[in-house]
Amino acid sequence: MKMSPHITAPLRRRDFVSAGAAGLLGLSLPQLMAAKDLAKQAAPPAKAKAVILLFMWGGPAQQETWDLKPNAPAEIRGEFKPISTNVPGIQVSEHFPLLAQRCDKLAIIRSMTHGDVNHTTATHHLLTGFPYRQGADFRADWPHMGAVLAKLGRGKDPLPPFVQMRPKMPGDVPRFVEESHGQFAGWLGSTWDPLTIDARPDLPDYRVGDFQLQEGWSAERLQGRKSLLGNLEDRLTQLENRGSLGARARHYSRAFDLLASGAGQNAFDLTQEPDKIRDQYGRNPHGQSVLQARRLIERGVPLVTVFWPNDGIKNVSVYWDTHSRNFIDHKERLMPPADRAFSALLDDLKERGLFDETLVVWTGEFGRTPKIGQRNSDAGAGADGRDHWPNCFTSVLAGGGIHGGQVYGASDRHAAYPVDNPVNPVDLVATIYHQLGVPADLELPDTLGRPLVICPGRPIQQLIS
Known part of the structure; x- marks a missing residue:
C-alpha cells in the first residue's frame, strides 16, 4: 500500500553526521572521530530520577x-x-x-x-x-x-x-x-x-x-563463597574473554550483595x-x-x-x-x-x-x-x-x-x-x-570502543514544563 509522508520523520543533517546513526548509515572510523568533535550541549538539569x-x-x-x-x-x-x-x-x-x-x-x-x-x-x-x-x-x-x-x-x-x-x-x-x-x-x-x-x-x-539466604547459611559463609568465586574469576580471566567474564562477575557480585543485605x-x-x-x-x-x-x-x-x-x-x-x-x-x-x-x-x-x-x-x-x-x-x-x-x-x-x-x-x-x-x-x-538529565548527543563506546551517539533526537519542548 502507499505509505503516508508522515510515516518517518526526515533525517536532519545533525542526525546524519552524528555517531548515533553510525550503525545504520555505515560511517567509517574517521567519520566517527569527526562526529566526536561536534559541539556538545550541556547536560540538562534532571527533572526526573x-x-x-x-x-x-x-x-x-x-x-x-x-x-x-x-x-x-x-x-x-x-x-x-x-x-x-x-x-x-x-x-x-x-x-x-x-x-x-x-x-x-x-x-x-x-x-x-x-x-x-x-x-x-x-x-x-x-x-x-x-x-x-x-x-x-x-x-x-x-x-x-x-x-x-x-x-x-x-x-x-x-x-x-x-x-x-x-x-x-x-x-x-x-x-x-x-x-x-x-x-x-x-x-x-x-x-x-x-x-x-x-x-x-x-x-x-x-x-x-x-x-534470601538458604536455611543454615550464615553471612560469613556467604562471604566466603563470594571470595572463592572472586579468586576463580581472577584465574579464569587469563583463559577466557574478559568482557563476558566482567559482565558475569558484576552480576554475581550484585546477587551476593542482594543476599547479604x-x-x-x-x-x-x-x-x-x-x-x-x-x-x-x-x-x-x-x-x-x-x-x-x-x-x-x-x-x-x-x-x-x-x-x-x-x-x-x-x-x-x-x-x-x-x-x-x-x-x-x-x-x-x-x-x-x-x-x-x-x-x-x-x-x-x-x-x-x-x-x-x-x-x-x-x-x-x-x-x-x-x-x-x-x-x-x-x-x-x-x-x-x-x-x-x-x-x-x-x-x-x-x-x-x-x-x-x-x-x-x-x-x-x-x-x-x-x-x-x-x-x-x-x-x-x-x-x-x-x-x-542525560546530555544531548551523549556518546558511549560499544564493545569495540567505537563512540556512538545514543540518541540524536530532539526533546518535545511543548511537553516539558
Missing part, C-alpha cells in the same frame, strides 16, 4: 483508547464512545473512566509515527529510539534506555539499575515479548542487561530468584504492601507488576519496564494484538486493568511525593488499522479486529517534569496519519533522556 515504562505490547488501538473518532463512518469509529475528562476539551474512551479523571496529569501524544509493522522489531524503535537493523541479533541491538542509565552509573546498590517485568502466563505460546528487540543492552554489552522478572507478582508464591527480599516482597494498595492496582499480573515497579523506583532503581502479559486467546487476540475480538477484549480484558493500574500508580506516586521525580510512559509499539477488518500485515484481521498500524498511534507521558493536561499532535479524521506535529520514536526517547 526514574522512569516507569508501561509497555502495552501488541499495539493498542488508538481509536478505542486515546484518540476516538465519533464522527467517522462506523467501520472506522468502532463501538466505543468518547467521554469528557477533568480537562475541558480533552476526551478519551469510555473504558478509561479512571484515567479520564486524571487527565490533568497526562500529556497525550496522538501523532506517534514510524514505518515498522512487525511487533518484535517495532518494539526496538520505541525502547531505543532507533529503527531495527535487519538481521541484527540482540547483542547488535541499540541499547534500551535502562541499559544506558545503568552504564551511566544511575541507581543505588545493591538493587539492579535496570529491571523489566515480563510475567509468564500459563500456555503463553508464542512468547512474543521474549523475542522482541531493544529490551536489552545490545552493543553496550551484557553487563548492562536488565534483571528480568518472569514470575507472576499476583500469585501467593511470587518470588524473584533466591533473594536483604534488600532484595524487601524490595520484592509485595506482601508488605497494604491490601488496600494492592487492590487499587488490581490483583492481576499487570497491576501487581506496576506496583512492583513503584516499589523498585522508590528504592532507587532508575528504570523499570513493565510489559503487558500474554493473557489472551492464542492465535486470536493475545496481548493488545487484537486481530480479532478487538472490541470485546479492549472492553473486558485490556482496558479495565490498564485503566486501574495506571490510575493507581499516578495517585500512589502523588501521595508518596514521587510524582514530580518519576516519569511514567504508557505506550505500545504501534497502533491498529483505521478500518475494522483492514489488512496491513501478514497477520491480517478478522471481521471484528484491527491489524497492525505504525503510521499513527498514541503514547502518553505523566510526571517527571512533564506538563500534564494537554494533547500534543493530532491525527486525521480516521486516526490514520498525523496531521499536526508528527512524533518519531527518536524524539520521544530524546524527551525521556532530557527529563532524566
Whole structure:
C-alpha cells in the first residue's frame, strides 16, 4: 500500500553526521572521530530520577483508547464512545473512566509515527529510539534506555539499575515479548542487561530468584563463597574473554550483595504492601507488576519496564494484538486493568511525593488499522479486529517534569496519519533522556570502543514544563 509522508520523520543533517546513526548509515572510523568533535550541549538539569515504562505490547488501538473518532463512518469509529475528562476539551474512551479523571496529569501524544509493522522489531524503535537493523541479533541491538542509565552509573546498590517485568502466563505460546528487540543492552554489552522478572507478582508464591539466604547459611559463609568465586574469576580471566567474564562477575557480585543485605527480599516482597494498595492496582499480573515497579523506583532503581502479559486467546487476540475480538477484549480484558493500574500508580506516586521525580510512559509499539477488518500485515484481521498500524498511534507521558493536561499532535479524521506535529520514536526517547538529565548527543563506546551517539533526537519542548 502507499505509505503516508508522515510515516518517518526526515533525517536532519545533525542526525546524519552524528555517531548515533553510525550503525545504520555505515560511517567509517574517521567519520566517527569527526562526529566526536561536534559541539556538545550541556547536560540538562534532571527533572526526573526514574522512569516507569508501561509497555502495552501488541499495539493498542488508538481509536478505542486515546484518540476516538465519533464522527467517522462506523467501520472506522468502532463501538466505543468518547467521554469528557477533568480537562475541558480533552476526551478519551469510555473504558478509561479512571484515567479520564486524571487527565490533568497526562500529556497525550496522538501523532506517534514510524514505518515498522512487525511487533518484535517495532518494539526496538520505541525502547531505543532507533529503527531495527535487519538481521541484527540482540547483542547488535541499540541499547534500551535502562541499559544506558545503568552504564551511566544511575541507581543505588545493591538493587539492579535496570529491571523489566515480563510475567509468564500459563500456555503463553508464542512468547512474543521474549523475542522482541531493544529490551536489552545490545552493543553496550551484557553487563548492562536488565534483571528480568518472569514470575507472576499476583500469585501467593511470587518470588524473584533466591533473594534470601538458604536455611543454615550464615553471612560469613556467604562471604566466603563470594571470595572463592572472586579468586576463580581472577584465574579464569587469563583463559577466557574478559568482557563476558566482567559482565558475569558484576552480576554475581550484585546477587551476593542482594543476599547479604536483604534488600532484595524487601524490595520484592509485595506482601508488605497494604491490601488496600494492592487492590487499587488490581490483583492481576499487570497491576501487581506496576506496583512492583513503584516499589523498585522508590528504592532507587532508575528504570523499570513493565510489559503487558500474554493473557489472551492464542492465535486470536493475545496481548493488545487484537486481530480479532478487538472490541470485546479492549472492553473486558485490556482496558479495565490498564485503566486501574495506571490510575493507581499516578495517585500512589502523588501521595508518596514521587510524582514530580518519576516519569511514567504508557505506550505500545504501534497502533491498529483505521478500518475494522483492514489488512496491513501478514497477520491480517478478522471481521471484528484491527491489524497492525505504525503510521499513527498514541503514547502518553505523566510526571517527571512533564506538563500534564494537554494533547500534543493530532491525527486525521480516521486516526490514520498525523496531521499536526508528527512524533518519531527518536524524539520521544530524546524527551525521556532530557527529563532524566542525560546530555544531548551523549556518546558511549560499544564493545569495540567505537563512540556512538545514543540518541540524536530532539526533546518535545511543548511537553516539558
